[in-house]
Every structure is written in structure tokens, then in C-alpha cells.
Amino acid sequence: MTRHVPRRSRKEEEAPPAPVRSAPTSLEVVEAFDEFMMAFEAFKEANDERLRQIEERVSADVVTTEKMERINRALDEHRRLVDTLVLKQRRPHLSSGRDTPYRDLQHKAAFESYVRRGAEHELRALEAKAMSAGSDADGGYLVPEETEREIGQLLSQASPIRAIAGIREISASVYKKPFAITGPATGWVAETAARPQTDGSTLAELSFPAMELYAMPAATQTLLDDAAVDIDAWIAAEVQTAFAEQEGLAFVSGNGVNKPKGFLAYDTVAESAWEWGKIGYLATGVDGDLPSANPSDRLIDLVYALKAGYRQNAHWVMNRRLLGAIRKIKDADGNYIWQPPAQAGGVSTLLNFPVAEAEDMPDAAEDSFSIAFGDFRRGYLIVDRLGVRILRDPYSAKPYVLFYTTKRVGGGVQDFDAIKLMKFGES
Structure with missing residues (x-):
């Protein structure tokens, strides 16, 4: 069965492509983080309802469980979106060349000629002059610093x-x-007592x-x-x-x-x-x-x-799959042991220690x-x-x-x- 693809109008075909921004704005990051926090609140409500049903009925309602798992997945997606936006915003820009030493500018220009056109003679001369291990054409050339x-x-x-x-x-x-596998031997002695020789460290x-x-x-x-x-x-x-x-x-x-x-x-x-x-x-x-x-x-x-x-x-x-299961756990006081980051770009914590996924x-x-x-x-x-x-x-x-x-x-x-x-x- 063939799938029908609607034909684009001439106006749509002639329209210029939308500009692509290199970095998200602070407002976009804040809005994405707010959506993440709303998803976390919805997750807590759904999980609390699941736990209440388990206490009352011995098992949770299927609809409630599916809702909680759906929100749990959405929580992961929102967190990934926030992390992506923050990383793009923090991504460092390559040097414009104003404060770059002349030799580095030479290397950068020679490297670009090599990558774009395959012109390797300039790179070979520069790296041979520096006695670089990368000067062999068969082994490639070193990228600029x-x-x-x-x-x-x-x-x-x-x-x-x-x-x-x-x-x-x-x-x-x-x-x-x-x-050191073992440190030097030590001991307490009286002021005028003899000091016997001790064993040294084992390295x-x-x-x-x-x-x-x-x-x-x-x-x-x-x-x-x-x-x-x-x-x-x-x-x-x-x-x-x-x-x-x-x-x-x-x-x-x-x-x-x-x-x-x-x-x-x-x-x-x-x-x-x-x-x-x-x-x-x-x-x-x-x-x-x-x-x-x-x-x-x-x-x-x-x-x-x-x-x-x-x-x-x-x-x-x-x-993240195991972390998703641990998100549901509460301590003896009824508090969730997993907590979302306090701000965009922060890390989530488990028992107040950061989590690396x-x-x-x-x-x-x-x-x-x-x-x-x-x-x-x-x-x-x-x-x-x-x-x-x-x-x-x-x-x-x-x-x-x-x-x-x-x-x-x-x-x-x-x-x-x-x-x-x-x-x-x-x-």
C-alpha cells in the first residue's frame, strides 16, 4: 500500500528556509525547565495515587500504573531537552583569530586547506618543522589546538x-x-626512650x-x-x-x-x-x-x-531505566529520595548526592x-x-x-x- 504524500504548493516551495539559531535563548531554557518541573509534579501525583491504590486494593489500578509510566517517560524526555538546550547554550565558540599566535593561525589555515581540498604540503612542512609524530602523510595530520x-x-x-x-x-x-600499599611504621615513645628503626613504605x-x-x-x-x-x-x-x-x-x-x-x-x-x-x-x-x-x-x-x-x-x-524505578521510592518520612535539579543545567540528586546517568x-x-x-x-x-x-x-x-x-x-x-x-x- 502506497502512502499519499500531499503536494507542496509553489508558495511553500519558494519560501526561504527558517533561520537556524546556533544557541537557545535563556527564555527557552527557562520554559523547558518549567515544563520539566511540571512533569515531575504530575509524576509525584500519579505515583502517590498508585501507592494509595496498592495500600487499599493490594495492587494498583492498571490505568493508574500506565499513566505513571507514561509521565515517567515524559519526565525523561523533558530532562533530556533541558540538558540539550543548556549544553548548546554553554558550548564554547572557536577562536576568531584575534588573539591567536601567528604559528597557530598558520596551522589552522593549512589544516583547512588540507580538509577542504586535500592540499597537504603546507601541513607537512609545518609539522616536519615542529618534528611532530603526525607529519607522516600515511598517519594523518594533527588538528589545530x-x-x-x-x-x-x-x-x-x-x-x-x-x-x-x-x-x-x-x-x-x-x-x-x-x-603506597603500606605506609611507614609509626609508634608512640617516651621523651628519652630509644627510637627503633621502622619499616619503610611498600610501593x-x-x-x-x-x-x-x-x-x-x-x-x-x-x-x-x-x-x-x-x-x-x-x-x-x-x-x-x-x-x-x-x-x-x-x-x-x-x-x-x-x-x-x-x-x-x-x-x-x-x-x-x-x-x-x-x-x-x-x-x-x-x-x-x-x-x-x-x-x-x-x-x-x-x-x-x-x-x-x-x-x-x-x-x-x-x-536511566533503573533510575526511573528508583524515582518511585520514598523514605520513612514519605519524601521522595530522588529530587530534580534545582535549576536548568543542574543535576538531579539521590539521597542528596548527584546522579550521573x-x-x-x-x-x-x-x-x-x-x-x-x-x-x-x-x-x-x-x-x-x-x-x-x-x-x-x-x-x-x-x-x-x-x-x-x-x-x-x-x-x-x-x-x-x-x-x-x-x-x-x-x-
Whole structure:
């Protein structure tokens, strides 16, 4: 069966396209945030009605449950809209060139000629003069510093773990960090008593290799010929999603083979038997779920499994489906333990600690580690090797021009006491 598509009138066809705004206005952000708060109030009313029906009838009315789930989904959509508007409003603009050093302007102009027309002789001369590792044409050329900075800022906005983890820029292929397994021995002595020699610290070393991450955006030659197109901004926007998706998965569950090692890939142990090199966990006591009676108590237990020094900057990490279920939970006083952000651009909180929504966290299932809580800035380290490289390929996918874009990223746990997990199992 063919679908009828109404024919556009000549007036509609000749009408100029609507102008596209590069950034939303403050009024648009405020209006979107107001709609989000209205959706949250509607969600609370529907959930309160569901809970009342459960108390009176043993089970909730199907219509009420469906209404609450529909509002819950709308709440997610409103939150994503607000976050998107705020990120667009905060997006930094690339330099206009007024305060840019002459050498950087040379690099930027040479890079644009390479991307648009494939003219690589200027870039080759500049990078050879600087003895850059990217001067080999087969390996591509380094992007200008401001473009690399733009890509990094966009990734911090799009990647939930990168936004809360510690970040270290390196110029080598591996970052090595020494740490003390045991501190020096100490003791109390009298004023005139002998001071026996004490044992020294025992040191070990953590190693974080930087692995290659790539994206391959494509463009038509017509797009590249258009002088109105900001090539730097286009490249940064194109690789943002690809890099963020791959990074997000690796930082959570990567196995460390040609990619960063995620915090869920390390050995785990019950918190009562915690030791360095493993990540401690608490069990919910129920396979695949939180306990039906006082479920917030297990979340509070997880908060206080973390030492006080780490709690100040701690974050929850879970996916939006599990967060949607936790939104329904109240504490003993009848207050919702999840609260929306206080303003547009803020973060939601769970038990007064901010929540990072990571879609790569597993759903609640038997013996799954679906919730993480900790100070990720101290607990998880991301290493970025300086330099983003681009190789122009006009031959492999004609009539499109491919841009093979690579950066080197590593990651792993640097403090095993700073992150705790919730295991959805009996023990």
C-alpha cells in the first residue's frame, strides 16, 4: 500500500528556509525547565495515587500504573531537552583569530586547506618543522589546538564518566602512577626512650596505557567547498557522538584489551572482606531487585560503605531505566529520595548526592552490579594523549570524502577504596 504524500504548493516551495539559531535563548531554557518541573509534579501525583491504590486494593489500578509510566517517560524526555538546550547554550565558540599566535593561525589555515581540498604540503612542512609524530602523510595530520580543545570539551559534556572522573593529559604512550600499599611504621615513645628503626613504605605501580580510538565522519565535496561551513566545528561535532559512545562503554565495562579498563571489569569482593586491587560491593539481599520493604535503606548503606573523605564529591552512576524505578521510592518520612535539579543545567540528586546517568551501566538483573557510588575523580583515571589526528580519504567511498580521526585514550581505577558497587543479589 502506497502512502499519499500531499503536494507542496509553489508558495511553500519558494519560501526561504527558517533561520537556524546556533544557541537557545535563556527564555527557552527557562520554559523547558518549567515544563520539566511540571512533569515531575504530575509524576509525584500519579505515583502517590498508585501507592494509595496498592495500600487499599493490594495492587494498583492498571490505568493508574500506565499513566505513571507514561509521565515517567515524559519526565525523561523533558530532562533530556533541558540538558540539550543548556549544553548548546554553554558550548564554547572557536577562536576568531584575534588573539591567536601567528604559528597557530598558520596551522589552522593549512589544516583547512588540507580538509577542504586535500592540499597537504603546507601541513607537512609545518609539522616536519615542529618534528611532530603526525607529519607522516600515511598517519594523518594533527588538528589545530583549538579544534582538539573543542573536541575535549564536547566529550566532557557528552560522556557521563568523563564528566566526573579524574583526567590526566600525557605525551607518552603509557602513564605510570606509583602508590603506597603500606605506609611507614609509626609508634608512640617516651621523651628519652630509644627510637627503633621502622619499616619503610611498600610501593607498587599502576599503569594506564593510551589506546587508539577512531571515528570516520563523511562529507560531500559540496559541503567542503562551502566557505560558510565552519570545518573545525563540523569535525568536532561529527566525532563527538562516536567518541563519547565508545568511551562511555569502555570506562564502564571495557576489558583493558586495546581499550581502557572499566571499573566493572575489576575483581569485586564483599565490602566486609575488601582489599586493595578489588572493588567492594553490598548486596541488595534480593535477586535482581531491591528489597520490597524499605528499599532506600540499602542505598543508604551503600552511601556509608564509602569513607567520609570520599563522600564529599561522590556521585551515583546508573542507567536511566533503573533510575526511573528508583524515582518511585520514598523514605520513612514519605519524601521522595530522588529530587530534580534545582535549576536548568543542574543535576538531579539521590539521597542528596548527584546522579550521573550512564546508559552503559547494566539493567537490574540477578547478581548484576547495576549501581556504582563513589568519588570518581579520585577513583577512576582517564588518560588522554595529546594530539588528535586526521587522515583525509577521498577514494574509498566516492563521492564522499572520509576523515579518519583518531585520538589515544586510556583509563582505569586508580583508588580502589573510592568506588563501591550495589550487587542485585542475595549475597
